[in-house]
Amino acid sequence: MSRLVRAASAGAVALTAHTVLNLRLLRVPPADPPPVADPVSVLLPVRDEAHRVGPCVAALLAQEGVPDLEVLVLDDGSRDGTADVVRRTAGGDPRLRVVGGAPPPAGWLGKPHACDQLAGLARGTVLVFVDADVVLAPHAVASTVALLRSTGLDLVSPYPRQVALSPAERLVQPLLQWSWLTTLPLRLAERSPRSSLAAAxxxxxxxxxxxxxxxxxxxxxxxxxxxxxxxxRAVKRSGGRGVVADGTALASCRMYDGWLDLRDGYSKSLWSATGSLPAAAATLGALGLLYVVPPLAALRGSRAGALGYAAAVAGRALVARRTGGRVWPDSLAHPVSVLALGWLTARSWRLRRRGGLAWKGRPVG
Structure with missing residues (x-):
């Protein structure tokens, strides 16, 4: 058992060292970008977003440094007056257009179909996809396009600051950035066509x-x-390059409002994120070994376990500080966060196997 604890703690230390390297290599969009030369189409799919779409639309129309900007909003069968909120917020701004979406045909999920319709209407040479729960800083679009063009990449995804207010959100949401900053070799991911080296x-x-x-x-x-x-991954397969970047200063997003919303949102997607049931079991087993076994051993007096737990907390804290998250005391709960992720993943697969997955009134699995 002591050998297992030492191996797990060594793994946690190594991954935290990799996190430190990634934080140094992480691409950061310019804070003061030049005016954008490209025509830019900002594409916003919405479905029952009346309660939160207003701030998103207002921020899109307040973008600076984008002389040729169009904002296309596709109302994907909303039943709560989302389109009315969008139009009222826009106040007749000619740069924004609301279009009604067609129902997804067989074989399509709702969001990809909405995005496909938007892209078909867009005239920009750069397409910027945004979700309705995101609020952009005034320079966000210009900075994102500047990063895209200055790097020669084909796709960039500046990761917004994740707003987590409730205890459940604070427990789980920080794992989003922590996961790819800890495990994904960023510079290799930029160059490699491998589908496994992708985060967006x-x-x-x-x-x-x-x-x-x-x-x-x-x-x-x-x-x-x-x-x-x-x-x-599709861009990579076609010979393009892309990478995730630091969007902390560009955008903020509160994905979920409390435990039930978070539970259902993660249950919808975690089965897909893990690829297969054996892969999910292997991933959760590795996470448990690296980030749960050492602190449990530390409670029994293991110095190696204490070192592994300290390394995990340090990695979590470094990511939180860089990405605008809450550092303390949340980072201390990292083992509990990993256990919560494991439960959510198991629930996602259970619902997937029973055919019980749905989102906004549509089946997703």
């Missing part, structure tokens, strides 16, 4: 319009729950 977030994602169409766009990922990561 559709909350804010910019793609060159030609590369998007060359990859097949959302039609190529029509049945994918995690369409953002799938789109990056």
């Amino acid at each position: 977030n559709g909350q804010l994602l910019a793609v060159d319009a030609l590369a998007y169409r060359w990859s097949g766009g959302h039609a190529a990922v029509r049945d994918q729950v995690l369409d953002d990561i799938a789109l990056l």
Whole structure:
């Protein structure tokens, strides 16, 4: 048992060291970008978002440094007056257009179909996809396009600051950034065509319009729950390059409001994120070994276990400080966060196998 604890703690130390390296290599969009030369289409799919779409739309229309900007909003069968809120917030701004979406045909999930319709209407040479729960800083679009063009990449995904207010959100949401900053070799991921080396977030994602169409766009990922990561993989398959970046200063997003909302949201997607049931079991087993076994051993007086727990807390704290999250005391609860993720993943697979997964009134699995 002591050998297992030492091995687990060594793994936690190594991964925290990798986190430190990634934080140094993480691409950061410019804080003072030059005016954008490209025509830019900002694409916003919405479905029953009346309670939160207003701040998102207001922020989109307040973008600076984008002389040729269009904002296309696709109302995907909302039943709560979302389109009315969008129009009222826009106040007749000619840069914004609301269009009604068609129901997804067989074989399509709702969001990829909405994004596909938006891309078909867009005239920009850069497409910027945004979610309705995101609020952009005034320079966000210009900075994102500047990063895309200055790096020669085909897709960039500046990861927004994740707002977590309730205890459940504070426990689980920080794992989003922590996971890829800890495990994904960022510079290799930029260059490699391997689908396993991909991380992206559709909350804010910019793609060159030609590369998007060359990859097949959302039609190529029509049945994918995690369409953002799938789109990056499609771009890679077509010979393009893309990467996740630091969007902390560009955007904020509160994905879920409390435990029930978070539980259902993660249950919808975690089965897809883990790929297969054996892969999910292996991933959760590895996480448990690295981040639960050492603190349990530390409670029994193991110095190696204490070192492993300290390394895990340090990695979590470094990511939180960099990404605008709450550092203390939340980082101390990292083993509990990992256990919560394991329960959510198991629930996601259980519902998947029973055919009980749905989101906003539509089946997703």
